[in-house]
Amino acid sequence: MTRVVRFHEIGGPEVLRIDNIDVPPPGPGEIRIRVRALGLNRAESMFRQGIYVVAPQFPERLGYEAAGIVETLGVGVEGFALGDVVSVIPPLLMPRWPAYGELATFPAELVVKHPSSLSMEEAAASWMQYVTAYGALVDVARLAKGEFVVITAASSSVGLAAIQIANRIGAIPIATTRTQAKRQAILDAGAAHVVVTDEEDLVARVRDITASRGARVVFDPIAGPVVETLAEAMADGGILIEYGLLSGEPTPFPLFQALTRSLTVRGYVYSEIVKDPAKLAAAKAFILDGLGSGALRPIIDRTFPFDAIVEAHRYLESNQQLGKIVVTLD
Structure with a gap:
């Protein structure tokens, strides 16, 4: 059992709940990570409110961005090892690969070994x-x-x-x-x-x-x-x-x-970038080079603990922030 954020109805931040569920192992070509930080995005607020490009199917999970430690490799995954420190390029379908949880699974092509100069919080705040x-x-x-x-x-x-x-x-x-x-x-x-x-x-x-x-x-x-x-x-x-x-x-x-x-x-x-392998490869190279040199550096406005996910979403919707809101997990 692992703790994940779910919502069982459309609504404001208060509908978010931390539930304990069984998380299936990664499928072929997927990587499961133990999450250490999450980057929040307005798309997640819209999804929770029922005004996003896809409709929620309850109970629903959410989340696009994460950073953490590789825990399990699916069949056919190469170039990664257990214990690697990684971050995630947001996938095309948030409900299929939700990030909000202690464990999260993603397609291997969207998992990145980012520069070691980045903290987990910065890495989780980078890709979107x-x-x-x-x-x-x-x-x-x-x-x-x-x-x-x-x-x-x-x-x-x-x-x-x-x-x-x-x-x-x-x-x-x-x-x-x-x-x-x-x-x-x-x-x-x-x-x-x-x-x-x-x-x-x-x-x-x-x-x-x-x-x-x-x-x-x-x-x-x-x-x-x-x-x-x-x-x-x-x-x-x-x-x-x-x-x-x-x-x-x-x-x-x-x-x-x-x-x-x-x-x-x-x-x-x-x-447009994520679904095109050539464009995605060019984006990865440009961004990794910029993160490594320091030309690109995520600006984090505020961090919240995982148990304060409701408060984090309230702050996301306040429009007070300058930069990224991050949620951290122990």
């Missing part, structure tokens, strides 16, 4: 944010040295990862945040410029920063009415990458800007 940002900025947008990129919701873990990746490439990250509260922290995290959207004109500031050219790349999880403003701040031939709908409002298509500036507006999901 860096793969998401890498896929958009490097694989899709082909962001290059010297180019400007606007990164909205920049205090999120993915936003901070995008800032670090832009800097590693030699691009110039322009971060946005609604209020002054997180402005200095975002600058300290590596943003070249921060636009406080409740107080400043985003288009005017971006035009000023870019000498009126605009930014070729915009990376946005907010959507809604702000899309037209973002398109207005873009350079001719630019690409606007939408990877979320945090606003919850209808999203207009910026037709005038798209026509007059030859803009591309593109939806993007993390799974």
Whole structure:
């Protein structure tokens, strides 16, 4: 028997329970790890609320990211040994390979022996944010040295990862945040410029920063009415990458800007990278190199013990954090 987090009905953080269950051994091509840390993601909150891309089947488990120790190898797994310290690239199907538990099983191709310089907490906080940002900025947008990129919701873990990746490439990250509260922290995290959207004109500031050219790349999880403003701040031939709908409002298509500036507006999901072996291999190499050199370093806002998973989810939904929320296991 092992302790895992499950929920038996849709609802708020209070529906999460720690249950004792039998966990089956890993199947062929899978690795079971003894979990030491979990990285929390908003997708897990959405899944718990019944508003994710897949519907829960009760009792349901959840969780995308983990770091720990290899405990059992499935048939056919090579390149790993019992006792290896590893972290996990989030799989495509969270309910099939849930992370929230003392033991968790994952496909071997998504298990990584990360640099020893990372703590368990940092390793558990790495893969979702860096793969998401890498896929958009490097694989899709082909962001290059010297180019400007606007990164909205920049205090999120993915936003901070995008800032670090832009800097590693030699691009110039322009971060946005609604209020002054997180402005200095975002600058300290590596943003070249921060636009406080409740107080400043985003288009005017971006035009000023870019000498009126605009930014070729915009990376946005907010959507809604702000899309037209973002398109207005873009350079001719630019690409606007939408990877979320945090606003919850209808999203207009910026037709005038798209026509007059030859803009591309593109939806993007993390799974584009994970389901493609070649793209996944390139992402692993880029991120592992950055983690090893220190160019990429996860920013952890706060950690919670496993028994406080309900409180951790409440904090996740508070939007107070700057960076990643991590849950630790003894």
